[in-house]
Amino acid sequence: MPEQPPHDSEGAVAGTGMGGAMDLAASEATTLERAPGGPEGPGGPEGPGGREDAEGAGPAAGRPRSLWSDAWRDLRRNPVFLVSALVILFLVVIAAWPSLIASGNPLTCDLARAQDGPAPGHPFGFDGQGCDVYTRTVYGARASVTVGVCATLGVALLGSVLGGLAGFFGGTWDGFLSRITDIFFAIPVVLGGLVLLSVVTSNTVWPVVGFIVLLGWPQISRIARGSVITAKQHDYVQAARALGASNSRILLRHIAPNAVAPVIVVATIALGTYIALEATLSYLGVGLKPPSVSWGIDISAASPYIRNAPHALLWPAGALAITVLAFIMLGDAVRDALDPKLR
Amino acid sequence: MLLEVRDLRVEFRTREGVAHAVNGVTYQVDAGETLAVLGESGSGKSVTAQAVMGILDMPPGRITGGEILFRGQDLLKLKEDERRRIRGAEMAMIFQDALSALNPVLTVGDQLAEMFVVHRGTSRKDARARAVELMDRVRIPAAAQRVRDYPHQFSGGMRQRIMIAMALALEPALVIADEPTTALDVTVQAQVMDLLAELRREYRMGLVLITHDLGVVADVADRIAVMYAGRIVESAPVHDLYKAPAHPYTRGLLDSIPRLDLKGRELYAIKGLPPSLTRIPPGCAFHPRCPMARDVCRTDPPPLYEVDQRRGSACHFWRECLDG
Numbered sequence: 001m002p003e004q005p006p007h008d009s010e011g012a013v014a015g016t017g018m019g020g021a022m023d024l025a026a027s028e029a030t031t032l033e034r035a036p037g038g039p040e041g042p043g044g045p046e047g048p049g050g051r052e053d054a055e056g057a058g059p060a061a062g063r064p065r066s067l068w069s070d071a072w073r074d075l076r077r078n079p080v081f082l083v084s085a086l087v088i089l090f091l092v093v094i095a096a097w098p099s100l101i102a103s104g105n106p107l108t109c110d111l112a113r114a115q116d117g118p119a120p121g122h123p124f125g126f127d128g129q130g131c132d133v134y135t136r137t138v139y140g141a142r143a144s145v146t147v148g149v150c151a152t153l154g155v156a157l158l159g160s161v162l163g164g165l166a167g168f169f170g171g172t173w174d175g176f177l178s179r180i181t182d183i184f185f186a187i188p189v190v191l192g193g194l195v196l197l198s199v200v201t202s203n204t205v206w207p208v209v210g211f212i213v214l215l216g217w218p219q220i221s222r223i224a225r226g227s228v229i230t231a232k233q234h235d236y237v238q239a240a241r242a243l244g245a246s247n248s249r250i251l252l253r254h255i256a257p258n259a260v261a262p263v264i265v266v267a268t269i270a271l272g273t274y275i276a277l278e279a280t281l282s283y284l285g286v287g288l289k290p291p292s293v294s295w296g297i298d299i300s301a302a303s304p305y306i307r308n309a310p311h312a313l314l315w316p317a318g319a320l321a322i323t324v325l326a327f328i329m330l331g332d333a334v335r336d337a338l339d340p341k342l343r
Numbered sequence: 344m345l346l347e348v349r350d351l352r353v354e355f356r357t358r359e360g361v362a363h364a365v366n367g368v369t370y371q372v373d374a375g376e377t378l379a380v381l382g383e384s385g386s387g388k389s390v391t392a393q394a395v396m397g398i399l400d401m402p403p404g405r406i407t408g409g410e411i412l413f414r415g416q417d418l419l420k421l422k423e424d425e426r427r428r429i430r431g432a433e434m435a436m437i438f439q440d441a442l443s444a445l446n447p448v449l450t451v452g453d454q455l456a457e458m459f460v461v462h463r464g465t466s467r468k469d470a471r472a473r474a475v476e477l478m479d480r481v482r483i484p485a486a487a488q489r490v491r492d493y494p495h496q497f498s499g500g501m502r503q504r505i506m507i508a509m510a511l512a513l514e515p516a517l518v519i520a521d522e523p524t525t526a527l528d529v530t531v532q533a534q535v536m537d538l539l540a541e542l543r544r545e546y547r548m549g550l551v552l553i554t555h556d557l558g559v560v561a562d563v564a565d566r567i568a569v570m571y572a573g574r575i576v577e578s579a580p581v582h583d584l585y586k587a588p589a590h591p592y593t594r595g596l597l598d599s600i601p602r603l604d605l606k607g608r609e610l611y612a613i614k615g616l617p618p619s620l621t622r623i624p625p626g627c628a629f630h631p632r633c634p635m636a637r638d639v640c641r642t643d644p645p646p647l648y649e650v651d652q653r654r655g656s657a658c659h660f661w662r663e664c665l666d667g
Contacts, residue, residue: 236447238398242431244431246427257446
């Protein structure tokens with residue numbers, strides 16, 4: 001350390017050589033002033049000054065900062081979240097009020113114009129029945145988005161509650177639930193749909209939603225159970241227990257936030273498949289029936305004519321793809337925001 | 344007496360059979376006293392601690408006998424709800440690896456504040472202020488700012504300080520520290536041990552220090568209990584034990600500490616391996632590895648002989664061992 005001596009001598013000169021006693025006194029005074037820990041407080045927290053400083057800053061730092069508020073702050077800055085949220089918001093708005101952007105009636109069709117391409121006032125062309133594809137795509141959003149969102153919410157809630165409790169408490173209840181999920185896994189979706197939905201006469205989305213929830217929850221339940229079991233084995237759960245946390249607190253505050261990520265991922269991906277499942281069921285004639293408008297009905301109706309009139313298939317299919325993509329992106333962004341290590 | 348464990352027995356049902364993890368452990372800790380529980384992995388020291396805290400996983404674990412008296416009250420007879428109120432408030436535990444013992448999705452301030460919210464019903468705002476105070480007390484620099492950070496943003500030593508702060512938040516009478524410095528590097532180890540010892544003095548709490556590090560023990564413990572295969576084989580005041588061990592296992596442990604004056608020579612190691620807990624040898628569990636073993640050791644399990652008033656040894660030949 002060749003630089004060391006000059007520093008030392010500088011201090012020595014200031015103390016004794018030039019200013020003499022006065023300088024010495026002044027420098028002593030400043031060190032004394034500093035010693036109680038006033039302005040240098042944070043550096044020495046054990047001093048009384050340090051304590052005071054910390055308390056002074058307390059209220060400012062005491063702003064609630066929870067997992068959810070942090071996640072929200074993180075999400076607002078994430079372009080992936082913003083784009084997907086805007087798309088979803090748009091979808092929800094047109095699902096509620098389709099007439100905002102489509103003035104026509106989806107059930108007004110003119111067979112003479114069947115399979116025609118785009119024309120003025122009909123930007124997406126006409127389908128096999130001569131109905132306006134643009135209007136039908138816009139009106140179809142309602143059924144598809146309702147089915148997708150409601151079925152996913154239902155599946156995610158039911159599946160994660162049942163699976164989470166089974167994973168947390170284990171034992172008989174867990175074994176019982178696991179066997180039930182096995183039974184549901186054994187039911188083929190299409191066959192189950194044909195059997196169960198053929199007895200339903202209502203032509204609304206709710207029987208379809210109910211059917212999807214019924215067959216879909218075991219998948220989420222298994223994932224939730226697995227991730228709760230994984231989270232349960234972490235030391236921090238035992239630590240929380242050792243420090244007196246109750247079961248409900250451990251489950252809600254320590255396990256749930258750490259186990260939720262896989263559920264979110266699978267649920268958002270499943271959302272797309274549920275919209276497609278509604279289309280499949282409609283195609284088989286057990287989902288929504290033709291006076292209703294849905295992307296699934298249109299896709300299945302247009303698929304035989306894909307070579308003559310691809311536009312009739314591509315527009316509703318494109319709308320479906322964008323919806324699914326938006327939800328997957330949203331799920332991805334939410335999952336990332338819930339992991340503090342990625343911040 | 345603050346904590347008295349009497350003849351505690353814990354077993355685990357496994358596929359390979361019943362693992363006898365704890366086979367009649369007896370120890371006492373007084374208020375303000377530090378008891379070091381020493382032993383190899385699998386000697387049952389952590390399981391005993393978990394049984395005392397009431398956080399043993401049951402099943403597969405099962406407490407088959409004994410008593411755990413905390414201030415004269417048998418914890419094993421309490422309802423789960425009553426035990427929960429004692430945990431954290433009157434007895435607390437410090438875990439080995441603070442990174443995994445702190446919840447990664449909650450800020451450290453939240454986790455510290457939770458102690459006050461759960462046990463004292465303090466408002467969130469007050470609890471937060473207390474959290475800052477606590478972090479200050481365990482010497483975390485700039486506590487007021489760092490209270491909002493997440494565990495992974497702290498260094499290992501700082502995290503362990505937070506763990507200590509959590510355990511001491513409600514000023515419990517008893518703290519069990521399960522290898523609190525094993526996951527830290529040596530310089531930080533010393534700081535954390537000093538902090539723990541200082542806080543123990545300040546709060547006059549009983550400390551059960553579980554460790555396999557003889558070096559850590561010598562500085563901070565008042566008494567040592569050495570465990571082997573789920574039993575206490577020797578229990579003694581720390582200086583007596585270091586001066587003259589009364590059990591061949593303890594002697595083996597002390598001889599296997601690297602020493603500067605024996606530099607260059609081969610380090611002594613106790614021959615053999617600790618026994619499988621599903622097949623603990625009959626008689627004295629240590630006899631297959633013991634240099635002093637005789638016929639009686641193979642058949643008769645030794646009781647904890649009283650060496651003197653404050654000392655016990657579970658060896659038939661403790662006198663010979665004591666004489667070296």
